[in-house]
Amino acid sequence: MLTGVQAVLFDKDGTLFDFAASWSAWAAALLHRLSDGDTARAAAMAQAIRFDLAAGQFLHDSPVIAGTMDEPVRLLAPFLPDWTADALKTYLFRSAALAExxxxxxxxxxxxxxxxxxxxLGVATNDAESIARDHLTRAGILDQFAHVLGYDSGFTPKPAPDMLLGFxxxxGLxxxxxxxxxxxxxxLVAGRAAGMQTVAxxxxxxxxxxxAPYADLVLPDIGHLPQALA
Known part of the structure; x- marks a missing residue:
C-alpha cells in the first residue's frame, strides 16, 4: 500500500524503457562490431558480459543489467588489447546514447x-547522466523530470541509497x-535503505x-502506477 506519496523516482533501464527490447539488439551489434568478425572473440566477450549470442539476449545474471557503464568496460577490455580503457568507455558512451x-x-x-x-518526478539510474538525458529527450519526456541523476552525477551508484537521498x-521532500x-x-534495496516506498x-x-521481498508493490509495468497511487 502506497501512502502520502509526493514524488516518484524512476529507474531508467527496465523501468521507463523495457530492458530486453531496448538493449539486446544494441549488445548484439556492439559485440559484432568490437569483435571485427572474430567469432571466437565475440563468443568470449558475450560470455564475459553474460549475453546469449544465439538467443540475442542478456542472461538474467549479467552484471551489465543493473551495473554502471564501468562494468562492460571492465569486462570487455581484456579482449580488446588495442583499445585503452578510456577509448572503450568513450565508444560505449557514444554507442549507448544512440541505442533505440x-x-x-x-x-x-x-x-x-x-x-x-x-x-x-525524477530519474535515478546507474547509467550515465548524459546518456539518460539523451534517451529521455528522444522519448520526449526530459522536461517532465525535476532531476535526472546518473552514476556519474556525484553519488555512489545503487544499491547504495546516496542517489535517492540526493533526490x-x-x-526538499x-x-x-x-x-x-x-x-x-x-x-529496491536502495529505496528501502533510503527510507522510501518501493514499487517493482x-x-x-x-x-x-x-x-517481491524488497517491494511494497509489484506491477507488470509503470502503466499501472497511476492506479496504484490512487
Missing amino acids: MVPPVPLAPLMQGLRARKLV ANFT EAGRVVMVGDSTHD VLTGMATQADL
Whole structure:
C-alpha cells in the first residue's frame, strides 16, 4: 500500500524503457562490431558480459543489467588489447546514447498525468547522466523530470541509497514521501535503505519472485502506477 506519496523516482533501464527490447539488439551489434568478425572473440566477450549470442539476449545474471557503464568496460577490455580503457568507455558512451529505447507504455501521457497530480518526478539510474538525458529527450519526456541523476552525477551508484537521498534533498521532500520505482533488486534495496516506498516492475530481467521481498508493490509495468497511487 502506497501512502502520502509526493514524488516518484524512476529507474531508467527496465523501468521507463523495457530492458530486453531496448538493449539486446544494441549488445548484439556492439559485440559484432568490437569483435571485427572474430567469432571466437565475440563468443568470449558475450560470455564475459553474460549475453546469449544465439538467443540475442542478456542472461538474467549479467552484471551489465543493473551495473554502471564501468562494468562492460571492465569486462570487455581484456579482449580488446588495442583499445585503452578510456577509448572503450568513450565508444560505449557514444554507442549507448544512440541505442533505440523501447518504452513499455506511452510515456508522455503517463508522465503528464502524474505531474497533473502535483507529483515531483525524477530519474535515478546507474547509467550515465548524459546518456539518460539523451534517451529521455528522444522519448520526449526530459522536461517532465525535476532531476535526472546518473552514476556519474556525484553519488555512489545503487544499491547504495546516496542517489535517492540526493533526490529527496534536492526536492526538499521527506524520503518516506517518495516512491522508488525500479526493475532490479539494486533499485529496491536502495529505496528501502533510503527510507522510501518501493514499487517493482516486471519490464526488466528480474522475476516477481526476485523482486517481491524488497517491494511494497509489484506491477507488470509503470502503466499501472497511476492506479496504484490512487
